[in-house]
Amino acid sequence: MHTAETEPGPGRRDRRKRRTRAALTEAALRLVADRGLAQVTVEEISEAAGVSPRTFFNYFACKDDALVGDHAGDGARLVARLAAVPPEVPVLAALRAALADVVDEVRTERELWCLRMDVVMRNPVLLPRLVAGNVETERAVAEVVAVRVGVDPDHGYPALVTAVAGAAVRTAMTRWAAHPDGPDLADLVDEAFAALAAGLPQPDPS
Amino acid sequence: MHTAETEPGPGRRDRRKRRTRAALTEAALRLVADRGLAQVTVEEISEAAGVSPRTFFNYFACKDDALVGDHAGDGARLVARLAAVPPEVPVLAALRAALADVVDEVRTERELWCLRMDVVMRNPVLLPRLVAGNVETERAVAEVVAVRVGVDPDHGYPALVTAVAGAAVRTAMTRWAAHPDGPDLADLVDEAFAALAAGLPQPDPS
């Protein structure tokens, strides 16, 4: 997701860059989780990560970006996975399948993601940039959905399905992060998608 | 919504405050729509609205807030409307009904909202704070949904329905703002909610 995703250039340089980026992200998350977003300055984050404040801004455009991580690549991969799912699979199932990778990667970095979700929950300003919440990804995914369904671009369906799926993933992640000993993330996502496909029927009061 | 909503104190003072706030919002939207978010300073916005830069920050905590408007009251009203819908109405229909007010208010300020949606689309950072996209509102709504459905608070259903409904409204508004001579906003929202209730069936390629 943010550290061990796309194969790096094998050079030592790239590794160092990744280490620095990860160190900045982690330092930022820990400090903000501890003190709150406004009580942490870029200078402190940089210091904790062992670089100069100026270097911080070579990696991230703003303080927030260090917290949410870099999910630019995720969008492209998600689109690729979705395009690879056979056309006869229904859209929702296809989206769920395409999301499997993202879910896996999130799961393997549970501690970091719990910290991140915690920080994001406490600082709602950060929320939009997570997962499929990012608009650029959403538009790209909606485009693929449109051709898959075979509908013209200004039809509302692709955008609706995409946005709704993103919302489902978001709620699943929120729940997952909030309950450390609860169900697995994959199961929560499955549950949400099943509810969507069933028309969001009201559950029995259990 | 941002100018003519909750009955103000009838005093001249409040009216003036509202005028100033509206002037700031409108100036900000026009300038940003024209030049782009980064190319507009608070000083320019204040100047266009006829107040000092310091006064700007007495109304809005940051530049972005002037663009998205003040939807704090909307959340509370939405919750109230939802609580007022008879319990036997299904959740999705109840949410749709509770949203009627918001939809109406948005419709009556079409020009401003088109400008706003345009700006928000071009500057995705702004997107989260719109309508039900705001986290605080979402949590409050989810809470009401939980008691309405009669399910314990850590069940995923309320949060899922709420987030999904918010996503539906957002896509409807996006579509509505993008096509000035297209269908009415209320119809687009209805369409989206109908699709949700039907389990998001793939439409016929039309």
Added chain:
DNA sequence: CAATTTCTTGCACAAAGTGCAAGATCGCTT
């Protein structure tokens, strides 16, 4: 080792926000 590219850092600077206190304005009371 030399040349080139890339990363880091400091410096200077524009813009975003915030706290404080003085002055203006409004609303209400007498």
Added chain:
DNA sequence: AAGCGATCTTGCACTTTGTGCAAGAAATTG
């Protein structure tokens, strides 16, 4: 109408964010 208290506006000083530029350090290439 005059005055009093509350609120709004504004300027000033200050911290923090974020960017452009150029010099130096480190790594990759040949």
